[in-house]
Each structure stands twice: as C-alpha cells, then as structure tokens.
Amino acid sequence: MASDYDVIVIGAGTGGYVAAIRAAQLGLKTAVVEKQKALGGTCLLWGCIPTKALLEHAHALKIVQHAKEWGLAIGPSVSIDMNQVQTRKDRIVTGLTKGVEFLFKKNKIDWLKGTARLTGNGGVDVFEGEKQTLKARKEIIVATGSSPRSVPGVEIDGKRIITSDEAIHLREIPKSVAIMGSGAVGVEFASIFRRFGSEVTILELLPRLVPVEDDAVSAELEKSFKKQGITSHTGAKVTGARATADGADLDVELADGRAAHLHADYLLVATGRGPVTTGLNAEGVGLQMEKGYVKVDAQYRTNVPGISAIGDVITLGGPGHPQLAHVSSAEGIIAAERIAGQEARPLNYDHVPGCTYCDPEIGSVGLTEREAKARGYDVRVGTFPFGVLGRAKMAGETEGFVKIVADKKYDELLGVHMIGLRSTELVAEATAALRLESTVEELIRTIHAHPTMAEAIGEAAHAVHGAAIHL
Amino acid sequence: MPQMGESIAEGTIVRWIKKVGDKVDRDEPLFEISTDKVDAEIPSPAAGVVSEIRVKEGETVPVNSIVAVIGPASAGADAPAAQAISPGKAAEPKTPPAPAVKAPEPPTPTPQADGSPTAAAKPTPEPPPAPPPPKPAPDQEPKPATESTEDLIRQRSSPLVRKIAKEHNVDISQLHGTGIAGRVTKNDILGFLDKGAPAPPPPRPATPAPSGPTFKPGALDSVEKMSPMRKRIAEHMVLSRRTSAHVHSVFEVNFSRVAQAREKHKAEFERAGAKLTYLSFIVKAAVDALRAVPVVNASVDDDSIVYHKEINIGIAVALDWGLIVPVIKHADEKNLLGLSRAIADLANRARTKQLKPEDVQGGTFTITNPGVFGALFGMPIINQPQVAIVGVGNVEKRPVVIDDAIAIRPMAYLAIGYDHRIVDGAVADEFMSHVKKTLESWDPNVV
Numbered sequence: 032m033a034s035d036y037d038v039i040v041i042g043a044g045t046g047g048y049v050a051a052i053r054a055a056q057l058g059l060k061t062a063v064v065e066k067q068k069a070l071g072g073t074c075l076l077w078g079c080i081p082t083k084a085l086l087e088h089a090h091a092l093k094i095v096q097h098a099k100e101w102g103l104a105i106g107p108s109v110s111i112d113m114n115q116v117q118t119r120k121d122r123i124v125t126g127l128t129k130g131v132e133f134l135f136k137k138n139k140i141d142w143l144k145g146t147a148r149l150t151g152n153g154g155v156d157v158f159e160g161e162k163q164t165l166k167a168r169k170e171i172i173v174a175t176g177s178s179p180r181s182v183p184g185v186e187i188d189g190k191r192i193i194t195s196d197e198a199i200h201l202r203e204i205p206k207s208v209a210i211m212g213s214g215a216v217g218v219e220f221a222s223i224f225r226r227f228g229s230e231v232t233i234l235e236l237l238p239r240l241v242p243v244e245d246d247a248v249s250a251e252l253e254k255s256f257k258k259q260g261i262t263s264h265t266g267a268k269v270t271g272a273r274a275t276a277d278g279a280d281l282d283v284e285l286a287d288g289r290a291a292h293l294h295a296d297y298l299l300v301a302t303g304r305g306p307v308t309t310g311l312n313a314e315g316v317g318l319q320m321e322k323g324y325v326k327v328d329a330q331y332r333t334n335v336p337g338i339s340a341i342g343d344v345i346t347l348g349g350p351g352h353p354q355l356a357h358v359s360s361a362e363g364i365i366a367a368e369r370i371a372g373q374e375a376r377p378l379n380y381d382h383v384p385g386c387t388y389c390d391p392e393i394g395s396v397g398l399t400e401r402e403a404k405a406r407g408y409d410v411r412v413g414t415f416p417f418g419v420l421g422r423a424k425m426a427g428e429t430e431g432f433v434k435i436v437a438d439k440k441y442d443e444l445l446g447v448h449m450i451g452l453r454s455t456e457l458v459a460e461a462t463a464a465l466r467l468e469s470t471v472e473e474l475i476r477t478i479h480a481h482p483t484m485a486e487a488i489g490e491a492a493h494a495v496h497g498a499a500i501h502l
Numbered sequence: 503m504p505q506m507g508e509s510i511a512e513g514t515i516v517r518w519i520k521k522v523g524d525k526v527d528r529d530e531p532l533f534e535i536s537t538d539k540v541d542a543e544i545p546s547p548a549a550g551v552v553s554e555i556r557v558k559e560g561e562t563v564p565v566n567s568i569v570a571v572i573g574p575a576s577a578g579a580d581a582p583a584a585q586a587i588s589p590g591k592a593a594e595p596k597t598p599p600a601p602a603v604k605a606p607e608p609p610t611p612t613p614q615a616d617g618s619p620t621a622a623a624k625p626t627p628e629p630p631p632a633p634p635p636p637k638p639a640p641d642q643e644p645k646p647a648t649e650s651t652e653d654l655i656r657q658r659s660s661p662l663v664r665k666i667a668k669e670h671n672v673d674i675s676q677l678h679g680t681g682i683a684g685r686v687t688k689n690d691i692l693g694f695l696d697k698g699a700p701a702p703p704p705p706r707p708a709t710p711a712p713s714g715p716t717f718k719p720g721a722l723d724s725v726e727k728m729s730p731m732r733k734r735i736a737e738h739m740v741l742s743r744r745t746s747a748h749v750h751s752v753f754e755v756n757f758s759r760v761a762q763a764r765e766k767h768k769a770e771f772e773r774a775g776a777k778l779t780y781l782s783f784i785v786k787a788a789v790d791a792l793r794a795v796p797v798v799n800a801s802v803d804d805d806s807i808v809y810h811k812e813i814n815i816g817i818a819v820a821l822d823w824g825l826i827v828p829v830i831k832h833a834d835e836k837n838l839l840g841l842s843r844a845i846a847d848l849a850n851r852a853r854t855k856q857l858k859p860e861d862v863q864g865g866t867f868t869i870t871n872p873g874v875f876g877a878l879f880g881m882p883i884i885n886q887p888q889v890a891i892v893g894v895g896n897v898e899k900r901p902v903v904i905d906d907a908i909a910i911r912p913m914a915y916l917a918i919g920y921d922h923r924i925v926d927g928a929v930a931d932e933f934m935s936h937v938k939k940t941l942e943s944w945d946p947n948v949v
Contacts, residue, residue, distance in 0.1 A: 376682070441662060441665050441666050441669070442662075442665060443662050443665075443688075444662075467660055467661070468660030468661060468662040468663060468687065468688050469660070469661050469662065470661045470662055470665055472661075473661045
C-alpha cells in the first residue's frame with residue numbers, strides 16, 4: 032500500500048468519512064485512519080443509529096401496548112425480547128457500516144486500521160501491530176470525535192454506572208434507571224427505558240429538561256414525561272455516586288436544597304461528551320488547544336499549516352460548537368472542498384437543525400424565543416398545537432406543537448421549534464426556510480399538504496401574524 | 503414619474519391625456535411617457551380630478567418626481583396631502599385612499615441608469631437601439647470593479663432581503679451579493695444600510711454620443727428635438743459600432759419547403775388564433791442553431807465570454823415613431839405555434855405602447871426583418887450586449903439553378919452581423935448553415 036496521500040483523514044465518523052469521500056470525489060488521493068473495527072464512528076456504532084433503532088423498537092412496543100385502541104387483537108400480555116432487539120439493532124448498524132466500506136471502495140479511499148499519531152510536516156504514523164508511516168502531501172484532517180464524559184464525583188465503571196456506549200448494549204430491562212443529564216442522550220434513553228418498562232428518574236442540573244431547546248418545548252416534554260411516569264428532578268445536583276453489586280447509589284441535592292438518596296439498577300451518565308485526542312500527539316506538533324479541543328478557524332484550519340480539524344473534536348473559540356453528526360459532515364465537506372481549491376463558505380451555526388428522538392420527539396432550528404430576545408430582536412411568536420390536526424389524531428399522537436419565533440421589524444423567521452410526532456422530519460422545512468432567509472409571510476403562502484403534520488408549520492406562521500385558521 | 507425598471511433614472515412626459523380639471527378614473531390612462539426602455543401610457547393611480555400638472559409635455563424629470571396632483575372628485579383644486587406612487591409599482595398602481603399623484607422621497611437610487619459603466623456589459627439588453635451609452639466617469643460606480651457579468655445576471659436575493667430593501671427603498675441590483683451565485687443576503691443588505699445612504703445617481707453625461715461635425719442649420723432648415731427613443735437609438739447604434747468588431751455574412755435560403763408548410767398549416771394556425779409567418783420558421787431555425795453553436799448566444803464581459811443558458815430572441819419591430827426590440831423569452835421552450843403567438847403579441851403590444859420594461863430586456867440574440875420593406879438584405883448592427891443579429895431579406899420568387907435546370911423558387915437572403923471579437927467567420931457560417939439547412943429541409947407536414 033502506498034504511503035503517500037494528498038489527504039489523510041484521522042477518524043472515520045460522520046465527519047471524517049464524509050470529508051474523505053468529498054476529497055476523493057474532487058480527485059484527491061485519500062486515506063482514512065480508524066482504530067475501530069468498523070467505519071462510521073460514534074454516530075453509526077454507538078450514537079444516532081443504534082439509539083434510534085432502539086427508539087423504533089420502543090415505538091413498536093407502544094403501538095402494541097395500545098393494540099386495543101387500534102382494534103388489534105394481540106395475546107393477553109405483551110412483552111419485548113431484548114435479545115431480538117439487540118440482534119435487529121446490530122443488523123442495522125452492521126448494514127450501515129458496510130455501506131461506508133462500500134463507499135470507500137467506490138471512491139478508492141484507503142482505510143488504514145490503527146491509531147494515528149501526528150509526526151509533523153504532513154507525517155502520520157499508524158500503529159496497529161507494526162507501525163506504518165504515512166505522508167500527506169496536501170492536508171491532514173483531524174476528525175477524532177468525542178466520547179462520553181462524566182462529571183467530578185461520578186466515576187464510570189461501565190457496569191452499573193454507565194454511559195450511552197454501554198446502554199445501547201443492555202440485554203436486560205432494568206427495573207430502575209437513574210439518568211444524569213437531560214440533553215438529547217438523557218431524554219432519549221429515558222424514553223427507551225420507560226417504554227420498555229423501567230422506572231426512570233432524570234436528574235438535571237439546570238432548571239429545565241432539554242436545556243438547549245425553547246422554554247416552551249422543555250415545559251411540554253416535562254409534562255409529557257410526567258404523564259408517562261418518568262420522574263424528572265430539575266435543578267438537581269448529583270453530589271456523589273457509588274456502584275454496588277446490583278446497582279448504583281446516588282447522593283442528590285434537590286432544587287429546594289434537600290439532600291436525597293437514590294438507588295437504581297443503573298446510573299446512566301449523559302452529561303456531555305469530551306474531545307478524543309489520546310495518542311494523537313496534538314501538542315507535540317504544536318496544535319493550539321482550548322480545554323482539550325482543537326482550535327480551528329471558520330474554514331477548519333488549525334494553527335499548524337497542513338492540518339485541519341472538524342467535528343466533535345474542534346472548537347471555533349467561544350462556547351457551544353454543536354456536537355452533531357450532520358454538523359461534522361457539513362464541516363468535512365467544507366474542509367475537503369477548501370483543500371481541493373474550491374471556495375469555502377462558512378457554516379451558519381444559527382441554522383443547524385437539532386433533532387431529539389425522545390417521545391414525543393423534538394425538532395428545532397434557529398433561535399429560541401429567549402435567545403432572540405437576548406439578541407435584541409423585537410420578537411413575535413406563533414404557536415399551533417399538533418393535536419388539532421387530523422393527521423395527529425389518526426396516529427393517536429396529539430401532544431406537542433410548532434412554535435415560530437420571528438422578528439417583527441422585517442418579519443424575519445428566526446427560529447422554529449417543535450415537539451410532537453414527526454418533528455424530527457418537519458424541521459427540514461424550517462431549516463430550508465431559514466437558510467433561504469424566509470419571512471414568516473413566505474411560510475404562510477407556502478402550501479402545506481393536507482392531511483400532514485406539516486400543516487402545523489403553516490398554521491403557526493399564521494399565528495405569528497395574528498391568528499391560525501384552524502384554531 | 504413612475505419607475506419603469508430598475509435601471510431607468512428618468513422619463514419624458516410625451517403627452518398629457520388628461521388636462522387640469524379633467525375627471526379621471528383609477529387605472530384610466532393619465533399621461534404618456536417615454537423612457538430609455540419603453541414608451542408607455544401611465545394609468546392613474548387613483549380616481550379624482552386632475553388639480554395640477556407640474557411637468558409640461560416634452561420635459562424630462564427623474565423617476566419619483568411629482569408630475570401631477572389628483573384631488574378629490576368633488577373638491578377639485580386643493581388636494582391636501584399628496585399621495586405616493588410607490589416606486590416600481592407604477593405599472594400597477596395601488597389605489598391610495600387620498601387621491602393625489604406624488605412620489606416618495608428619497609428617490610430610489612438607481613446608479614445604473616443610463617450610462618453606468620457596467621451597463622454595457624450587463625446582459626439585459628435594452629431595446630436595441632436603446633441601451634445606455636458608455637459612462638465616462640466610473641468613480642461613483644457603487645459596484646466593485648471586479649464584479650463579473652455572472653454576478654450581474656444573478657440579481658438573486660431572499661424574501662427577507664426584498665422586504666428590507668422595500669422598507670429602505672434600496673435598489674437590490676446595486677448590492678454586491680456574497681451568497682451562492684451572487685445572491686444578495688441579509689448580511690449584504692444590512693452591511694449596505696450600515697454604510698449609510700448610497701451615493702446619488704451619477705449625473706448623466708450631457709451628450710454621450712460622439713458629436714459629429716459641427717454645422718449651423720440654415721434658415722430654411724427645420725430643427726426638431728430628438729425624441730428620447732430616437733436619442734437612445736442614436737446612442738446605442740454608435741455604441742454598438744464602437745464596441746463590436748462587426749462582420750457580415752449573407753446566405754441565400756430556399757424557402758420552398760417552408761412555404762409548403764406554411765400553406766398547409768396556415769388555416770389551422772388561424773383557427774388557433776395565430777398567424778403562421780416566415781418569421782416564425784426563421785426564429786425556430788435560429789433557436790436550433792443557437793443551441794448547436796452556443797457562442798452565438800453569448801456576451802462579452804471584459805476578457806470573459808458569457809454563455810447564456812436562456813435563449814431569448816429579440817424581434818425588431820418598426821414603429822411610426824422609431825424602433826423597438828421586444829424579446830421572446832425562453833424561445834427554445836416554444837413550438838412554432840407558441841413562437842407565432844409570441845411574435846404577434848409582442849409586435850402588437852409594441853405598436854400600442856403596451857410593452858412592459860421586462861418585455862424588452864434579457865434578449866440574447868436578435869432577428870430583424872428589413873425584407874418587409876422590400877430590402878434584398880440588410881447589414882444589421884448588433885444589439886448590445888449580444889454578439890449576433892440576423893437580418894431577413896424579402897422572400898420572393900427568383901430563378902435559381904437546381905440540378906442544372908432553371909427553376910423558380912421562393913428565395914431570401916439572410917444576413918448575419920456578428921461580433922468578430924468572439925465569433926469567427928467559420929463559426930458564424932456554421933451557425934448560418936445550420937439555419938439554412940433547417941429551413942431548406944423543413945418537413946412540410948410538421949409545424
């Protein structure tokens with residue numbers, strides 16, 4: 032195998048493999064270094080794909096649980112076979128990782144198995160068994176991603192105090208699960224475990240669930256979770272956690288200052304993810320780092336010429352670079368095109384859609400009402416409940432709403448937030464509208480097919496201007 | 503004075519249809535104007551009584567100037583607050599509650615009006631003989647000099663940008679778009695507004711056409727001011743001659759088969775309300791040839807060749823008061839029936855002054871028809887910023903030699919004027935051969 036490439040990508044997650052494909056499409060000889068046994072990174076192996084597969088299982092169970100209402104005759108009791116769940120989930124994951132392998136072959140991208148170490152001047156050493164020495168003629172793209180990160184006082188043992196990496200492989204249905212953190216990972220697993228039959232308790236440090244979402248979305252989710260029997264403690268601090276033989280003991284300081292002790296079969300730590308740079312020798316080649324993240328500019332160049340970085344491992348300076356598969360992919364494409372000599376247009380991070388697959392699911396893009404006000408906009412909002420729609424009634428899913436945040440001055444669309452059935456799909460329309468710099472009136476004049484959940488978007492737009500039609 | 507198009511800075515009142523004291527209904531023709539692009543009757547934006555006329559016939563005023571005041575039907579003269587005609591909406595004015603014709607201040611800056619240096623490169627041609635003369639003073643040009651024709655073609659924007667532009671009275675075509683394909687984005691327009699009010703439109707060069715030899719009119723000569731249209735034609739013709747390296751080539755075309763097709767289908771077209779003329783066939787043949795030889799459907803932008811994706815064919819229409827070239831948009835998407843209809847419609851509207859500014863813009867190639875006046879062939883001047891024009895001579899029966907025998911056939915000369923800067927003789931002849939072949943091998947059964 033030749034050891035000289037135009038581009039060497041380190042990491043085959045959704046950032047790295049997409050960057051590699053784009054680079055290869057543009058005629059660059061490209062290699063990807065990946066230490067895992069399969070391609071696809073966190074998204075395919077432990078993240079988006081397996082968790083959403085589990086959520087689909089939970090949804091299937093939900094339908095069956097409500098069989099009577101649907102007029103379906105199913106035996107006296109309903110249960111779920113976790114072995115079959117895992118088998119089906121693994122089949123989906125394997126299928127998709129093989130798909131990436133196929134794309135590599137098709138684009139003549141070399142996959143070098145092993146751990147990469149930067150050696151300077153375009154050099155990369157790959158360790159697995161023996162050392163291979165590679166050289167990048169044009170650029171190295173660091174796309175090493177992130178891994179679950181705990182907080183002080185809570186040590187992950189991988190058995191009883193676990194992260195999402197372990198949770199996706201559980202073959203038993205725990206009687207009880209405590210979940211630290213109510214970001215996407217926390218609330219998705221809350222939905223999965225609750226549907227499968229576990230007692231679920233969420234412990235969130237901040238005053239509301241899904242803290243990055245609009246306040247109204249948080250409130251709606253909290254209401255729905257309560258109805259489903261999920262216990263949520265917001266403003267609650269976990270001060271200590273100990274794994275025991277059959278579970279985990281937690282010390283919690285509740286919002287009102289009371290101390291509480293909790294026991295659960297498992298403690299799932301979903302408090303965030305941190306950068307992965309182990310063995311990379313980032314400092315050794317002089318990469319500027321910020322709190323462990325690789326610092327890049329808007330074109331994903333590091334301070335070292337010839338080294339770019341994308342995805343979960345980067346910071347653009349300032350807070351909150353979103354750790355999302357689709358953001359990494361978008362960054363990978365921009366970096367690859369820039370390396371190939373094309374014009375690179377910076378991403379607008381205000382237009383990144385976010386999808387959370389809890390039940391009811393959440394889709395959002397753009398500014399929340401709170402953020403819009405903080406930026407000084409003269410904010411107008413319009414909200415329309417899904418429950419009014421025929422499509423929602425048919426599906427038996429009448430929770431949630433679409434909320435549009437707009438600027439009064441120019442009727443500018445600033446954000447669209449939804450919670451409820453198909454919200455993760457509906458957000459696509461809102462994302463396109465934001466990207467195209469739509470006004471609210473354009474959304475009003477856009478025909479929304481009937482009967483669909485999307486009608487709620489048009490109606491919420493009407494609501495911004497005064498009144499929805501069907502309310 | 504209504505804004506009749508983004509690049510029009512002024513207009514001349516040719517005739518007042520209503521006089522002071524006349525009652526006028528909304529949308530009833532009020533006055534007739536002549537601008538760089540079109541002559542048009544302007545409908546009244548409101549019902550009432552004309553209480554004041556401020557601009558005399560023959561006077562030229564900037565767009566958005568107040569030209570008259572319409573008072574309430576009963577009160578007559580003292581119209582209180584004048585009502586605005588919003589710029590760019592003149593063609594379809596709204597009914598203002600308080601009837602009076604005024605125009606909003608400040609006027610929309612339209613630095614591209616006649617005479618902007620980019621105008622010559624801008625591939626939205628004015629009615630041929632009528633685009634702007636080259637501008638001598640580029641200092642005030644708001645666009646960066648590096649802007650390519652491509653950027654100018656794509657005056658793209660977003661709904662939000664249009665909304666902001668409307669509120670601030672900004673001409674989007676002035677902005678440099680940084681979005682994909684030159685799209686004007688929110689940041690672009692906000693940045694533009696931040697920089698403060700744009701520079702006022704540069705003053706028009708007094709007499710852009712090069713002056714001919716000076717002479718003094720004799721006592722018996724009569725002197726008449728050129729109409730705005732005549733002035734445009736004069737400027738444009740001279741500009742074109744100076745801009746392009748004109749070369750002409752003449753082809754003789756046998757129209758026998760086209761004549762057969764025409765005879766065969768004339769009645770059918772008439773039933774469909776269209777007139778099947780030789781010109782329809784020629785336009786069709788030209789469209790096919792333009793597709794085959796794309797450099798003829800192009801423009802020159804500094805040192806680049808801009809190949810137009812659209813095929814928009816201008817058709818020169820002679821008027822009693824001049825000449826105008828309305829454009830068949832997307833001619834390549836029309837069949838013979840569609841082309842016949844479009845030609846008839848444009849010619850008809852040109853003669854009744856019903857053309858809109860967009861009807862005379864965007865042409866990528868022009869056909870002119872001196873044959874209707876009996877010419878054997880003409881040597882047409884290119885309609886800038888296009889690179890070729892075809893003149894059609896009279897179709898008449900002539901003796902021709904076919905297979906060493908003399909036969910009588912309907913023949914015509916087609917002359918192409920092309921810009922040798924980018925179209926070489928061989929290419930122009932390839933184009934014309936394509937046209938000739940299409941016409942001479944026309945299947946009489948197919949229209």
